[in-house]
Amino acid sequence: MLQSEKTKFTLPFLVLTVLFCVCLITANLIEIKTVALGPLVITAGMVVFPVSYIINDCLVEVYGFKKTRMVIWLGFMMNLFVTIMLQLSIILPGASSWGAQDAMEMIYGNTPRILIGSFIAFICGSMVNAWVMSRMKVSSGGRHFSVRAIVSTLWGEGVDSLVFFPIAFGGLLPWGDILGLIVTQALLKTAYEVLILPVTLIVVNRLKRAEGLDTYDDGVTFSLW
Secondary structure (H helix, E strand, O other), rough: OOOOOOOOOOOOHHHHHHHHHHHHHHHHOOOOOOOEEOOEEEEHHHHHHHHHHHHHHHHHHHHHHHHHHHHHHHHHHHHHHHHHHHHHHHHHHOOOOOHHHHHHHHHHOOOHHHHHHHHHHHHHHHHHHHHHHHHHHHHOOOHHHHHHHHHHHHHHHHHHHHHHHHHEOOEEEEEEHHHHHHHHHHHHHHHHHHHHHHHHHHHHHHHHHHHOOOOOOOOOOOOOO
């Protein structure tokens, strides 16, 4: 079992980083659609957003907290860039042949509080997920990856929902409904992690062999930056 920190960025790391950013941006673009899941109503972002937490677990397990923190901030900045460009494209005057301004505003003209809530929630949830995964790995001696992945996702998704829904919908929805959304979203996203766990295990094991890495975060400063 190796413990090292490579300064170079390998191809597998870059692929995971790009996939992480794409998942975040895609989730942000499709989040506006609500989907009926039996008696439950969820957002379309549920299809892809949990994948970012699975990638988060893989990154911490193989590369450690520091590199994962860098990827989280990179994902945040890329998501912010796309959001700003979308808002700018809405503001720009349309040509006489452009007839979908109202539709574009309705779909991508998110209110400021929803955008603020989503960005703050992402940073808080992703950092908590990475921190819990890292600390549990050290305390368990690298054993029980499945348990660590599930617990860290539950914490991360729980914090994400706990931050997002009050900021986005506080005062607009009854607090009982908001609490229900927090619990439902956190549990469903964690269930997503459990279902895809066999794939996550394969990816992690292959990454470790390919990179020759199995990083333990002993003595790491767990700051946001």
